[in-house]
Amino acid sequence: MTIRVGIMGYGNLGRGVECALKQNPDMELTAVFTRRDPGSVKILTEGVNVYPAKDAKDLADQVDVLILCGGSATDLPEQTPEYAKYFNVVDSFDTHAKIPEHFAAVDKAAREAGNTAVISAGWDPGMFSLNRLYGSAVLPDGKDYTFWGRGVSQGHSDAIRRIAGVKDARQYTIPVESALEAIRSGETPELTTRQKHTRECFVVAGEGADKAAIEKEIVTMPNYFADYDTTVHFISQEEMERDHRSLPHGGFVIRSGKTGWDLEHNHVIEYSLKLDSNPEFTSSVIVACARAAYRMKQEGMTGCKTILDLPPAYLSSKSGEELRKELL
């Protein structure tokens, strides 16, 4: 039986989910929901309708899993608990500090309705969390490090765009190679923010803008840039379009730990991602989690889950038998 999937919200992430569904023959897109005028939203899949978000629950019997593609700041804290009343849901809620609160709200709604919800699917939180978990479970005497990049941080890019005189901006987060190398060699240094990442900014200044003032405002911006070594490059709008259109990202989770009666042996576990498209990779993880949500619901495992709770085999389209034979 094909798993019927709905998408709520059709931005970069919604489009990524649509593309990922095309790659998974055991799943199909059945509906897209939007808060915009449905007539104004052009999707890629032929024969699938776009509906107003407010009508979603009327289609509950046609959707096995609803994927929520809104933002973590204001959309998901409302949407996920609300739609968990009517659907099995998956979201990519990524405000780490607010996960416990979000989990509680979604868990309550999903349990009451007998639905399965998976929150915080993606790569961080998501695949990186899994690797932090496995690393610490296998090597309890150890330390883990997460590095992000090289990749575009949309929050930091937006922060630059809000500065007076800035027309456009793109910010790259870059891990410090020497820190990575030290950890790979088995060292377990305490690293400051500045020692882990640098930030590189590409900025299009408006006509007659004071570039020195813009640069100073960027590098001294609290929280976003002040604690980092930040470099600023002014470029033309043409260069921005030509060289900085895509949304690459990635990063590293490294666990270094010791074993042996006297902790005499060292081990390094490294997981890394090199992604051409951050939203499409995130969507691909979400879609695999939607498969797991569907299966858990079938087996009566309801309530809110995260990727840490999902039996790995449930993410795959293959049977347990195939997995044991082919890839165990």
Add this chain to the structure above:
Amino acid sequence: MTIRVGIMGYGNLGRGVECALKQNPDMELTAVFTRRDPGSVKILTEGVNVYPAKDAKDLADQVDVLILCGGSATDLPEQTPEYAKYFNVVDSFDTHAKIPEHFAAVDKAAREAGNTAVISAGWDPGMFSLNRLYGSAVLPDGKDYTFWGRGVSQGHSDAIRRIAGVKDARQYTIPVESALEAIRSGETPELTTRQKHTRECFVVAGEGADKAAIEKEIVTMPNYFADYDTTVHFISQEEMERDHRSLPHGGFVIRSGKTGWDLEHNHVIEYSLKLDSNPEFTSSVIVACARAAYRMKQEGMTGCKTILDLPPAYLSSKSGEELRKELL
């Protein structure tokens, strides 16, 4: 409540399990079982007894999980189904081709007894299998590659030791760096055995042995060496003791895959291990799986499982709440 663990078989792996238990305060070693004379087996943990293997089932009420540390060739195919009748068990069965058969035998015994069994815990099968699974579930249009090394292959070392005139030998499996680099850059080449790994052998020849004949016998040995580029170094027994006593190992699982409506974006996921002690790392994975086996039994999830079936959170000593707060 502390999880009470028994060890069946006290070689490199059994000793590794003993060391790993010391690192996990929620677990404790309660008994070691051996087929040797128990009086001849000295273990590291004070206050724990060594019993004859044949008496194990009499202690079933004192052991929550029995870890089977025998070999895959002849011990585990008999021991795991047998002891699954009396205990929750974990083994590290690693003959990939025979996993389906072993799974079926263990599943039958564990189900009938209402016990939980985890087979094939370790790193390959084990952590590498998990990464092959997650990689293929997230990037279905892709290809994965597993490389082993640099590390000691005990089977290959043994094969060399059986050659006439050889006193001692140690064989290292080494991944071909240029193949790794090509895959990391997003290529998905078809690689022959020879293009993936080389083999390096350190050999102590006996007094007056024909070194040229030994070298020829090694490099032309079918299955073990003939399909590889193999180098042979003759060294003294002193050099063997000094430079080749430890059992390092490791390797890489790399998934390269595409996303996007027209598969226009590429992604590379890489998981790697660099291990000072192969048996101790394997033991550390086994012990985390023993924790999961105990929990699954508590929840009535009985029968045979592999690491692909274990909810990741069950491997950790932390609660779901702590995991969501601290590392999700």
